Amino acid sequence: MSKPVLEVRGAHKRFGAVHALKGVGFVACRGEVLALLGDNGAGKSTLIKCVSGVHGLDEGDILIEGEKVAIRTPAAARGAGIETVYQDLALFDNLTPAENFYCGRELSFPRWLPRGLRLLASRKMNSEAAAVIDRLKVKLPRFDAQVALMSGGQRQAIAVARAAVFARKVVILDEPTAALGLRESRKVLNLIAQLRDEGNAVILITHNMEHVVELADRAVVLRQGHKVGEIEKPNRSNQQDLVAMIVGAE
Amino acid sequence: MEDEVEAKFLGGSPSVQQGAEQEHASGLSVALKLLSAGPVVILIVLLVILTLSVPNFFTPRNISNILAQIAVIAVVALGQHLVILTRGIDLSVGANLALATVLGALMFRVTDNAFIVMGTMLLAGAAVGAVNGLVYVYGRLPHPFIITLATLSIARGLALELSIGHTTMRGMPATITAIGGGTSYGVPNSFFVVLAVAALVFVIARYVVWGRWIYAVGGQPDAARRMGIPVNQVLVSTYMMSGLCCGVGAIVLSGRAEAGSPLYGNLLELDTIAAVIIGGASFLGGRGNLGHALVGAVMIGVIRNALNLLNVNLYFQLIAIGVIIVLAVESDVLRNHLESRMRVKQAGALG
Numbered sequence: 001m002s003k004p005v006l007e008v009r010g011a012h013k014r015f016g017a018v019h020a021l022k023g024v025g026f027v028a029c030r031g032e033v034l035a036l037l038g039d040n041g042a043g044k045s046t047l048i049k050c051v052s053g054v055h056g057l058d059e060g061d062i063l064i065e066g067e068k069v070a071i072r073t074p075a076a077a078r079g080a081g082i083e084t085v086y087q088d089l090a091l092f093d094n095l096t097p098a099e100n101f102y103c104g105r106e107l108s109f110p111r112w113l114p115r116g117l118r119l120l121a122s123r124k125m126n127s128e129a130a131a132v133i134d135r136l137k138v139k140l141p142r143f144d145a146q147v148a149l150m151s152g153g154q155r156q157a158i159a160v161a162r163a164a165v166f167a168r169k170v171v172i173l174d175e176p177t178a179a180l181g182l183r184e185s186r187k188v189l190n191l192i193a194q195l196r197d198e199g200n201a202v203i204l205i206t207h208n209m210e211h212v213v214e215l216a217d218r219a220v221v222l223r224q225g226h227k228v229g230e231i232e233k234p235n236r237s238n239q240q241d242l243v244a245m246i247v248g249a250e
Numbered sequence: 251m252e253d254e255v256e257a258k259f260l261g262g263s264p265s266v267q268q269g270a271e272q273e274h275a276s277g278l279s280v281a282l283k284l285l286s287a288g289p290v291v292i293l294i295v296l297l298v299i300l301t302l303s304v305p306n307f308f309t310p311r312n313i314s315n316i317l318a319q320i321a322v323i324a325v326v327a328l329g330q331h332l333v334i335l336t337r338g339i340d341l342s343v344g345a346n347l348a349l350a351t352v353l354g355a356l357m358f359r360v361t362d363n364a365f366i367v368m369g370t371m372l373l374a375g376a377a378v379g380a381v382n383g384l385v386y387v388y389g390r391l392p393h394p395f396i397i398t399l400a401t402l403s404i405a406r407g408l409a410l411e412l413s414i415g416h417t418t419m420r421g422m423p424a425t426i427t428a429i430g431g432g433t434s435y436g437v438p439n440s441f442f443v444v445l446a447v448a449a450l451v452f453v454i455a456r457y458v459v460w461g462r463w464i465y466a467v468g469g470q471p472d473a474a475r476r477m478g479i480p481v482n483q484v485l486v487s488t489y490m491m492s493g494l495c496c497g498v499g500a501i502v503l504s505g506r507a508e509a510g511s512p513l514y515g516n517l518l519e520l521d522t523i524a525a526v527i528i529g530g531a532s533f534l535g536g537r538g539n540l541g542h543a544l545v546g547a548v549m550i551g552v553i554r555n556a557l558n559l560l561n562v563n564l565y566f567q568l569i570a571i572g573v574i575i576v577l578a579v580e581s582d583v584l585r586n587h588l589e590s591r592m593r594v595k596q597a598g599a600l601g
Contacts, residue, residue: 054476073478074476074477075478078478086476088472088473089473090476090477091473092465092466092469092474092536093469093470093536094465094468094536094537095466095469103462103474103477104466105477105478106462108459115459116463116480116483116484116487117458117459117460118459120462122457148589149589149592
């Protein structure tokens, strides 16, 4: 295992009386896919939301390349090099793929003006977005059409590609294939492999054990807010162990 | 350039079945294009029919009349359009405009400096807009309907109070009367005001980061927050912009009437919302451009003018505008339906 790029230590999160995370910790390394597994309510999404700045941790630390960082907002997470592909994709249906890629992080000028009043560098954003789409071999019906006109798989691919534009260290994907058919899932899995090959640490939340066996280098299992196990190189022979950990039948 | 990009991403030779699906998808695409071009087509057809059937409709004088009549609706509708883009609504525009004209008239009693009087009207409009935005956002109201309904009442009441029982407060600086009531080369000056505001809104919406954020907030507010867009500031500034447009509308109207009045702008909220929706913008937010607001405003102006020329009574005009709003909203629903079908077809065609 290479040096961790992301490390979470002793993470606790409470929502009123509900103790959603109870001292969870894990590491993610460059060039590997870490599967985060668990039944519904295990704390996977809460953990990911804490890492991506949607919620703040009540206790515990997040370290990026060994340095403690305070992640209290999504912008702070992205500033630290953590990109997230949310389960609902967080796409803007009324914008084009290129506009979606840069929404909230528009390339603009002149720099001396407040950000909101600057002019959009549309040509540069379009050409850079087209280059990423090309690099990831995403097939879209029209590059200048609104995302609303695209299929589930294409939208998923756009959301992953958006993360790829800015991914510098960590890419988190929350159930990226949950709503997709076989063919579209395959394309998204290929994209995930490509993000890994480009040197990112990829954290994959999924319920699909086939995908875990195919892609994951390690799997961390959560149950009722606790980390209950970790398996190196998940494969068909230890798949049953993983399932047992998930459901609590060890 | 766009064609190249498109060709690049379409890629591959489709199978026979995929070909049929793509054909169907392109049929849907044509239907969608027709639907979005609908308001312009309807406006052109309307103009042709009225020119052929209504005496004195297509004369320079009447066209100039229409342009002057729609100026206030068009300017205020441009601000309303930005608010509707954010999934909001501004019901206070009419009352805001009336209050601005009253404050302008009061300021005229203190000074005849046109710039100070105009500044007062613009400031009054923007201030009411700021109240709308701030209370909506920081008061955590579920919908702007409530606060803008409240400011409608407050601003109208304030305008009546400040005018001390006068329904008309006569007098405006010459510059303002020239802007609102004068003409240049036979074209009303107020029309140039509309063009200037439209150009400003066009630049904001198309080329400025703030404009992109307005579309993003209207498209998907939660995603906008997660993507780091300052949603609260975008909403407050958008309501302020709508208020500022009311201030511009107040300058035009008080200039044309050479007076301020607490009764101005009655049902202006209906006209401006109707203009935006009739023009083809989506009531669900995030979709539309200034062309929609302008086409809608012209359509309302043309229909009113033609019905006047035909001596149709005012009540029927209200009914006609209402019916057209229903048709426009239905076409928005139809467009959303076609888009969902298009998505399914795209998935089938591209695999």
